[in-house]
Each structure stands twice: as structure tokens, then as C-alpha cells.
Amino acid sequence: MIRLYDYLESGNAYKVRLLLHLLEIPFERVELDILKRETRTPEFLAKNPNGRIPAVELEDGRVLFESNAILSYFAEDTPYAGADRWQRALILQWMFFEQYSHEPNIATLRFWHFAKLLADKSPQEIAAKRTWGEAALAVMEQHLARAPWFVGERFTIADIALFAYTHVAGEGGFELARYPAVQRWIARVEAQPCFVPITHDFGVPASPVP
Amino acid sequence: MIRLYDYLESGNAYKVRLLLHLLEIPFERVELDILKRETRTPEFLAKNPNGRIPAVELEDGRVLFESNAILSYFAEDTPYAGADRWQRALILQWMFFEQYSHEPNIATLRFWHFAKLLADKSPQEIAAKRTWGEAALAVMEQHLARAPWFVGERFTIADIALFAYTHVAGEGGFELARYPAVQRWIARVEAQPCFVPITHDFGVPASPVP
Numbered sequence: 254m255i256r257l258y259d260y261l262e263s264g265n266a267y268k269v270r271l272l273l274h275l276l277e278i279p280f281e282r283v284e285l286d287i288l289k290r291e292t293r294t295p296e297f298l299a300k301n302p303n304g305r306i307p308a309v310e311l312e313d314g315r316v317l318f319e320s321n322a323i324l325s326y327f328a329e330d331t332p333y334a335g336a337d338r339w340q341r342a343l344i345l346q347w348m349f350f351e352q353y354s355h356e357p358n359i360a361t362l363r364f365w366h367f368a369k370l371l372a373d374k375s376p377q378e379i380a381a382k383r384t385w386g387e388a389a390l391a392v393m394e395q396h397l398a399r400a401p402w403f404v405g406e407r408f409t410i411a412d413i414a415l416f417a418y419t420h421v422a423g424e425g426g427f428e429l430a431r432y433p434a435v436q437r438w439i440a441r442v443e444a445q446p447c448f449v450p451i452t453h454d455f456g457v458p459a460s461p462v463p
Numbered sequence: 464m465i466r467l468y469d470y471l472e473s474g475n476a477y478k479v480r481l482l483l484h485l486l487e488i489p490f491e492r493v494e495l496d497i498l499k500r501e502t503r504t505p506e507f508l509a510k511n512p513n514g515r516i517p518a519v520e521l522e523d524g525r526v527l528f529e530s531n532a533i534l535s536y537f538a539e540d541t542p543y544a545g546a547d548r549w550q551r552a553l554i555l556q557w558m559f560f561e562q563y564s565h566e567p568n569i570a571t572l573r574f575w576h577f578a579k580l581l582a583d584k585s586p587q588e589i590a591a592k593r594t595w596g597e598a599a600l601a602v603m604e605q606h607l608a609r610a611p612w613f614v615g616e617r618f619t620i621a622d623i624a625l626f627a628y629t630h631v632a633g634e635g636g637f638e639l640a641r642y643p644a645v646q647r648w649i650a651r652v653e654a655q656p657c658f659v660p661i662t663h664d665f666g667v668p669a670s671p672v673p
């Protein structure tokens with residue numbers, strides 16, 4: 254069985270859980286507490302030298318890391334991938350936007366709240382994350398005011414990648430009420446068949462535990 | 464003709480210039496000075512709402528942004544792409560590693576040197592970029608001590624993506640002499656047929672100017 258190295262609070266790991274659920278691919282979870290540095294042990298670094306979750310281990314032992322690469326791998330030749338070369342490129346465009354312009358600001362502020370790290374940060378650092386996070390949400394709002402999904406006429410892994418930390422942006426102090434098109438898109442994602450919420454809102458594991 | 468919105472000092476833009484040269488795809492360049500905020504004009508924001516170079520405009524007016532998405536688009540079905548589903552996933556893994564763990568540290572320190580912004584930054588900020596940049600180089604060193612290329616037995620867009628800022632990491636104060644396998648890999652990349660150096664070492668435009 255596929256093994257997911259996971260952390261339930263992580264939006265990056267949630268992306269993979271959500272896609273595997275949508276595709277009805279069974280998997281087992283190995284929960285690693287990033288706050289306890291369980292992703293920096295020699296055993297885990299032998300699997301992912303970059304020391305981060307999520308990582309996926311296939312049944313033959315091959316390991317893939319980076320959430321959006323994992324999404325691309327499992328989505329290939331499914332309706333969650335792009336239908337042609339241009340759509341594949343646009344999906345990657347939005348996934349790289351997510352990892353470069355969105356996640357380092359929106360997910361990081363949420364993590365600083367969650368891990369009680371805000372007091373260690375300078376007001377300038379917090380303000381910069383806030384400014385760039387708002388800029389990313391504004392780019393999303395502009396796109397979603399004109400289109401129901403990020404690429405083409407359907408829900409793809411570009412939407413999964415961007416949904417993961419957007420729908421919990423309020424936990425980092427962002428006001429999603431300022432982004433009505435984003436809010437309508439969040440409702441469309443949550444209405445997908447087989448949708449599962451991020452697990453920290455759930456209370457019970459979203460998936461089989463090994 | 465394809466139009467590249469470009470900035471000659473940018474490693475992200477250089478990735479695209481290098482691949483287009485390797486593929487012998489003609490293109491014209493529109494140089495935008497990021498220091499003068501030429502990527503934040505209403506005209507350019509209408510092309511890339513995220514306000515960054517590189518962006519590519521096709522002959523029919525469609526625009527693609529994010530350097531690694533552009534690499535993936537042009538490399539599809541060429542020897543610079545992965546040969547199968549697993550290789551495609553590994554290429555994306557390393558390209559997302561580049562944008563998340565490598566570029567924000569190594570490219571940013573180089574930019575702070577280049578744009579004379581170091582004095583505005585706190586010692587903690589500079590030290591954090593240095594620490595995480597060294598960590599990314601160490602991950603690369605570990606991989607390249609065992610394999611000639613990032614994915615499979617040949618030079619792919621994963622190598623192009625990682626080469627762009629690695630080979631000029633010294634300009635941000637990193638000592639590449641500490642990473643001998645990385646240095647040997649840099650020499651292998653530079654030995655590729657049709658290789659062109661990053662243009663700021665060049666003195667003249669690497670490509671036709673419109």
C-alpha cells in the first residue's frame with residue numbers, strides 16, 4: 254500500500270490526502286510531528302533529504318516529495334490533470350504561484366499563529382507576510398471573478414493546490430470576506446463529490462492509520 | 464514570434480532563455496527593469512497579474528508565467544523532459560524544491576547583494592537565508608555525489624531550473640568550493656551543446672531584441 258508521510262495540520266499534506274481520496278487510492282499514513290523535528294531524523298532524511306512532509310513512498314520503496322509534484326504524479330491521466338499541453342502548463346503555472354507567492358506567506362502566518370511563534374517575529378516580518386499574502390489572494394480574486402476554476406472548465410490539481418491553505422487563511426489572520434470570488438470558489442471545491450476537509454477540523458483521521 | 468518578458472540579471476528568466484536556445488526556438492525579448500518596477504505597470508499586470516518576469520507571450524497572445532511552468536511547456540516531448548511518468552514526477556519534485564527551498568534563499572541573497580539591499584536587512588534575516596541556502600546546496604551535493612544529473616541519465620529541465628541560481632550562488636556569498644559534486648555538475652551543464660551563459664556575464668544580449 255502507498256504510504257504517506259503526513260502531518261495533519263499541514264495544508265501541503267492535505268493536498269495529497271484530498272487527491273488520494275478523490276481518486277479512491279488507498280494509503281496509509283505515517284504522522285510525523287514537525288514541531289518535534291520528526292522530519293529531521295536520519296531515518297526520514299534517508300527518504301526525503303530535504304526533511305519535509307508530505308512525502309509518498311510507493312510499494313516498491315521509491316519516494317517522491319514536494320506536494321505539488323505528488324499531485325501531478327497521481328493526477329496524470331485522470332480528470333484532475335490538464336486535458337492538453339496548454340492546460341498542463343497553466344496548472345503548473347498556478348501550482349508554482351502557490352508555492353512561491355502564496356504558501357510562504359499565507360501558510361507561514363498560519364503556522365506562526367498555530368505554533369505560537371508570532372512573538373518571536375519582528376513586526377516587519379509579520380507585515381511583509383501579510384502584504385504578500387494579500388497580494389496572492391488578490392491575484393486569485395481577479396482570476397476567479399472571471400472563471401469558476403483555475404484552469405479550464407473543471408476542478409483540477411491547480412484548485413487543490415491553491416485550496417489547501419486558502420480555505421484556512423483566516424487561521425493566519427486573513428479576512429476571506431474581502432475576497433468574494435475566492436469564497437464562492439471555496440464553496441465549489443467543498444461541494445465536490447468525495448471531498449474531505451483538512452483533518453485538523455475533523456477530529457478523526459481522514460484516512461487509514463498504519 | 465514568441466515574446467519573452469525578461470530581465471537579464473534574473474536566473475529565473477535565464478532558465479527560459481537557456482531552454483529556448485537549446486531547442487533552437489527563436490524568440491524576442493522585452494527587457495523589464497524590476498528595480499524600476501516595470502513589472503508592476505498596468506500593461507504588464509494585464510499579462511501577468513502576479514507582476515513578475517519571466518512571462519512568455521505566444522503568437523496568438525496567450526501568456527504563461529512562472530519560470531518552471533514555462534520550462535515544462537516548451538520541454539514537453541523533447542529530450543529535456545522526463546521519459547516516463549516517474550521521471551516527470553521527479554523533475555517536478557526538483558523544480559518545486561528549487562522554487563521553495565533554493566531560490567528564495569540563494570537567489571534572494573544574490574539579489575540583495577546586487578541591488579545593494581543588504582544594509583536594509585537584519586542580521587537574522589541574512590543569516591536565515593544563508594542557513595537555508597546552504598541546506599539546499601547540501602541536498603544537491605548529496606544527490607550529485609551519486610548521480611550525474613537530477614533525473615535519469617541525462618540533462619533535463621530539472622538541471623536547468625537548479626543550475627540557474629546555483630552557478631551564480633557565489634554572487635550571494637555562497638562558497639561553491641564546499642560542494643565539489645555540485646561544481647562537477649556545473650561543468651557538465653556548461654559543456655552541453657548550444658549552452659549559453661547567463662547574460663550578465665555576457666555583455667551583449669543573448670537573443671534577438673525586438
